[in-house]
Amino acid sequence: MAQYDFKKITVVPTGNDLIDIVLSRTQRQTPTVIHKGNAISRVRQFYMRKVKFTETNFTDKLSKTIEDFPRVEDIHPFYGDLLHVLYNKDHYKLALGQLNTARNLIKRIREDYVKLLKYGDSLYRCKSLKRAALGRMCTVTKRIGPSLAYLEHVRQHMARLPSINTGAPTILICGCPNVGKSSFLNKITRADVEVQPYAFTTKSLFVGHTDYKYLRYQVIDTPGLLDRPLEDRNIIEMCSVTALVNLHAAILFFLDLSGSCGYSISQQAALFHSIKMMFRNNPVLIVCNKTDLQTLEGLSGEDLKLVMEMKSAALKTIPVSTITDEGVMAVKNAACQRLLDQRSERKMKSKKMPTVLNRFHVAMPKPRDQKERPVCIPQAVLEARAEEAAHEERKTEKDIENENGGAGVYSASLRKHYILADDDWKLDILPEFLDGHNVYDFIDPDILQRVEELEREETAVEEDGGDFEMEDEDFTAEAEKDLQEIRKRKKLLIQKHRIKKSTAESRPTVPRKFDKDRKFTTERMGRQLSSLGIDPSRAIERARSRSVSRKGRKRERSVGGDGEDVMEIDGGLDNKKKLRLRSRSMSVLSQRPLGEVVPGEGFKDSAQKMKAVTMARNATKKRNKDARRGEADRVIPTLRPKHLFSGKRSIGKTDRR
Amino acid sequence: MPQGDYIELHRKRHGYRLDHFERKRKKEAREVHKHSERAQKSLGIKGKMIAKKNYKEKVQMKRTLKMHEESSSRRKVDDEVQEGAVPAYLLDRETTTRAKILSNTIKQKRKEKAGKWEVPLPKVRPVAEDEMFKVLRSGKRKTKQWKRMVTKATFVGPGFTRKPPKYERFIRPSGLRFTKAHVTHPELKCTFNLEIIGVKKNPNGPMYTSLGVMTKGTIIEVNVSELGLVTPGGKVVWGKYAQVTNNPENDGCINAVLLV
Numbered sequence: 001m002a003q004y005d006f007k008k009i010t011v012v013p014t015g016n017d018l019i020d021i022v023l024s025r026t027q028r029q030t031p032t033v034i035h036k037g038n039a040i041s042r043v044r045q046f047y048m049r050k051v052k053f054t055e056t057n058f059t060d061k062l063s064k065t066i067e068d069f070p071r072v073e074d075i076h077p078f079y080g081d082l083l084h085v086l087y088n089k090d091h092y093k094l095a096l097g098q099l100n101t102a103r104n105l106i107k108r109i110r111e112d113y114v115k116l117l118k119y120g121d122s123l124y125r126c127k128s129l130k131r132a133a134l135g136r137m138c139t140v141t142k143r144i145g146p147s148l149a150y151l152e153h154v155r156q157h158m159a160r161l162p163s164i165n166t167g168a169p170t171i172l173i174c175g176c177p178n179v180g181k182s183s184f185l186n187k188i189t190r191a192d193v194e195v196q197p198y199a200f201t202t203k204s205l206f207v208g209h210t211d212y213k214y215l216r217y218q219v220i221d222t223p224g225l226l227d228r229p230l231e232d233r234n235i236i237e238m239c240s241v242t243a244l245v246n247l248h249a250a251i252l253f254f255l256d257l258s259g260s261c262g263y264s265i266s267q268q269a270a271l272f273h274s275i276k277m278m279f280r281n282n283p284v285l286i287v288c289n290k291t292d293l294q295t296l297e298g299l300s301g302e303d304l305k306l307v308m309e310m311k312s313a314a315l316k317t318i319p320v321s322t323i324t325d326e327g328v329m330a331v332k333n334a335a336c337q338r339l340l341d342q343r344s345e346r347k348m349k350s351k352k353m354p355t356v357l358n359r360f361h362v363a364m365p366k367p368r369d370q371k372e373r374p375v376c377i378p379q380a381v382l383e384a385r386a387e388e389a390a391h392e393e394r395k396t397e398k399d400i401e402n403e404n405g406g407a408g409v410y411s412a413s414l415r416k417h418y419i420l421a422d423d424d425w426k427l428d429i430l431p432e433f434l435d436g437h438n439v440y441d442f443i444d445p446d447i448l449q450r451v452e453e454l455e456r457e458e459t460a461v462e463e464d465g466g467d468f469e470m471e472d473e474d475f476t477a478e479a480e481k482d483l484q485e486i487r488k489r490k491k492l493l494i495q496k497h498r499i500k501k502s503t504a505e506s507r508p509t510v511p512r513k514f515d516k517d518r519k520f521t522t523e524r525m526g527r528q529l530s531s532l533g534i535d536p537s538r539a540i541e542r543a544r545s546r547s548v549s550r551k552g553r554k555r556e557r558s559v560g561g562d563g564e565d566v567m568e569i570d571g572g573l574d575n576k577k578k579l580r581l582r583s584r585s586m587s588v589l590s591q592r593p594l595g596e597v598v599p600g601e602g603f604k605d606s607a608q609k610m611k612a613v614t615m616a617r618n619a620t621k622k623r624n625k626d627a628r629r630g631e632a633d634r635v636i637p638t639l640r641p642k643h644l645f646s647g648k649r650s651i652g653k654t655d656r657r
Numbered sequence: 658m659p660q661g662d663y664i665e666l667h668r669k670r671h672g673y674r675l676d677h678f679e680r681k682r683k684k685e686a687r688e689v690h691k692h693s694e695r696a697q698k699s700l701g702i703k704g705k706m707i708a709k710k711n712y713k714e715k716v717q718m719k720r721t722l723k724m725h726e727e728s729s730s731r732r733k734v735d736d737e738v739q740e741g742a743v744p745a746y747l748l749d750r751e752t753t754t755r756a757k758i759l760s761n762t763i764k765q766k767r768k769e770k771a772g773k774w775e776v777p778l779p780k781v782r783p784v785a786e787d788e789m790f791k792v793l794r795s796g797k798r799k800t801k802q803w804k805r806m807v808t809k810a811t812f813v814g815p816g817f818t819r820k821p822p823k824y825e826r827f828i829r830p831s832g833l834r835f836t837k838a839h840v841t842h843p844e845l846k847c848t849f850n851l852e853i854i855g856v857k858k859n860p861n862g863p864m865y866t867s868l869g870v871m872t873k874g875t876i877i878e879v880n881v882s883e884l885g886l887v888t889p890g891g892k893v894v895w896g897k898y899a900q901v902t903n904n905p906e907n908d909g910c911i912n913a914v915l916l917v
Contacts, residue, residue, distance in 0.1 A: 160661030
């Protein structure tokens with residue numbers, strides 16, 4: 001009744017592989033260090049452990065193999081015979097027997113050597129004994145090498161056998177070679193069996209499954225049989241004989257009416273009569289195939305007589321043509337029905353049936369009067385149903401997708417549901433780059449509002465008449481120049497002041513030696529002195545002669561941005577050392593007033609947001625002032641973690657960890 | 658093809674991948690480099706095993722190559738040397754001839770008289786007494802030290818019974834008693850597992866012979882009825898001498914060579 005799973009057998013290693021596996025296991029999983037100076041009992045224990053461990057491993061692996069392989073006597077006779085046919089039962093048993101003997105030998109070796117190890121009085125002696133023990137076990141394993149190879153071969157073949165459930169209802173297809181058995185199987189099941197015009201295309205059993213009345217049937221296709229005595233049959237034919245003899249199934253004997261298989265009807269009839277006794281009490285159906293080439297009625301008298309003879313031995317005869325599909329279903333239904341009937345009969349006859357039947361009682365209520373009682377549906381429900389039917393179905397996106405080519409072909413247009421001021425804009429394409437900038441960086445939700453504001457301002461300014469602009473005619477050239485100078489100076493001062501103010505909290509007060517921006521240069525000193533009217537050359541000389549850079553200076557860490565020199569447009573940026581601009585590069589998006597509540601940030605009103613901002617600032621002020629390491633500065637929590645600095649280095653360079 | 662051969666079936670129906678053969682060829686070509694990388698990078702016992710296997714293959718390859726070359730190589734022809742020819746620096750010397758040639762039988766008789774036999778292992782390492790015996794303390798206060806336990810392989814006959822424990826001086830533990838030996842026939846070059854009949858002579862001394870201790874070089878008598886040897890007279894030989902060739906206490910078995 002069982003579905004045997006031959007795929008679960010573990011892989012059988014070859015002799016040498018098995019030795020390698022077990023010995024390397026022993027080396028890895030037992031302690032490896034022992035010294036001459038250790039107490040003799042420890043030495044003995046150490047080596048005994050190795051001998052025992054190796055023996056255990058060998059025994060385990062061999063036992064697993066021996067137990068995994070099915071025993072020919074214990075399994076269903078169908079599989080027993082099949083294994084015998086395919087692999088030769090004797091050879092199979094011998095191989096397993098050899099494994100068993102090897103296992104026992106290894107056990108004996110272990111017992112002997114553990115006994116001898118007890119008398120080992122020196123490390124050398126114990127070591128030699130262990131070596132001898134392991135060596136002997138390995139020799140035993142080497143000797144069973146061929147058996148292991150054979151068993152591995154058998155296992156691979158067994159795993160690929162079709163899984164035939166010996167207890168399930170089965171239909172067996174047999175007949176001469178080339179009559180159309182495999183094409184029939186292809187018709188009623190989903191098994192894709194090769195169909196070719198030459199004989200013995202099918203060389204082994206094939207299984208397909210089909211359904212009938214909610215029950216699953218197995219259909220087994222066999223290789224063709226020739227009319228020969230049993231001793232002369234080859235392995236392929238023996239497979240089909242095994243199936244015939246051992247399985248309880250509905251047998252479909254295929255007959256080729258046209259003789260295009262190469263065997264005449266008389267030959268086929270002879271075959272039928274010779275294998276008749278194998279059918280025993282299985283239901284037999286004779287299927288006359290290839291009726292498109294030759295019908296049953298068109299047969300000659302002799303052939304018809306032979307067919308009638310065969311019919312008497314069987315239940316039914318059905319004409320079939322697998323090419324035109326005529327009669328195929330009829331055969332299947334007939335066979336399945338017969339099997340079903342048999343099953344029900346058997347169940348009824350079984351001893352348990354009366355007890356089960358006693359518990360059943362189908363009650364038919366007797367009508368008490370002649371009144372008609374039809375189905376009752378409330379009026380509201382009926383109305384709703386009618387309305388729904390009248391209501392036209394909304395076309396779903398899925399339907400549109402299916403119409404336009406399916407999932408991979410059609411991509412839904414998400415734009416059509418956009419809500420815009422003007423519906424014409426739905427399909428507009430928005431550019432992504434403009435003049436080297438991302439357009440999305442400059443889009444603002446309130447941009448239109450701001451544009452309007454700006455326009456309003458400008459119109460206001462125009463109306464005012466340009467208060468701020470002065471007339472050019474009122475100034476002379478010199479005054480003009482001075483004015484420009486003053487304006488420039490003023491702008492610079494304002495910018496410097498702004499930066500200073502904005503970074504005042506976070507700008508640390510560091511002593512002069514941390515002059516990252518190199519603003520305390522001799523040139524600067526020279527400039528300042530010359531602006532005061534003093535000749536700077538001697539001062540510069542002195543400063544240079546005493547400078548640290550002559551002696552070598554360490555690079556100092558960068559410090560909070562000081563924007564002074566940065567804003568000297570001509571002087572500062574012309575320097576060979578490029579000063580990094582520390583001002584924040586802001587995109588338009590963040591140029592909002594600070595207290596404005598942006599939905600999504602989690603503040604309930606402007607006051608709360610301002611409070612949060614001040615708290616944040618206050619927290620970082622002290623740290624920044626002291627020029628301490630901040631949150632964004634790189635931190636190495638442990639400079640020498642243990643996992644990188646310990647352990648042996650097997651292969652590789654050691655110049656870095 | 659059987660129903661379970663999915664790979665072959667797929668190949669039959671759909672053929673191979675377009676680049677299958679190319680990839681296969683390239684993969685096989687790369688195998689050589691991978692093999693070399695593994696051989697170079699493996700450490701420890703694994704590296705040693707790989708090196709050993711490679712060496713064996715190399716030797717084998719060299720042999721086959723040499724064999725192939727033999728047929729096509731030319732060799733130097735040795736000049737024939739005449740009997741009695743003598744090199745130039747010995748030309749003026751007087752030669753002496755050996756006078757007596759003793760016959761084989763006389764030599765054998767002499768040896769028998771002297772008690773010397775030709776054995777495969779003429780010289781053997783002497784085994785000291787403290788190596789052979791382990792001192793066992795006995796008595797109520799464990800002060801008596803007259804008992805000795807043998808630490809080497811021994812043979813006791815089949816009808817052996819111990820002396821009463823109070824009187825037995827030499828203890829031969831049953832774990833170290835052997836009854837069978839692996840005897841190699843020097844000419845046939847095959848080994849048989851034969852029963853020991855007795856210990857004939859232990860080179861370390863007559864005491865050990867009487868105790869039945871078997872160390873390396875001991876002459877033992879083994880039951881050779883398995884071999885089916887027959888004397889010229891027609892009698893079946895069933896006992897022969899053999900000499901032990903290994904250290905039985907280190908290997909757990911007795912290996913001997915038959916003295917023909």
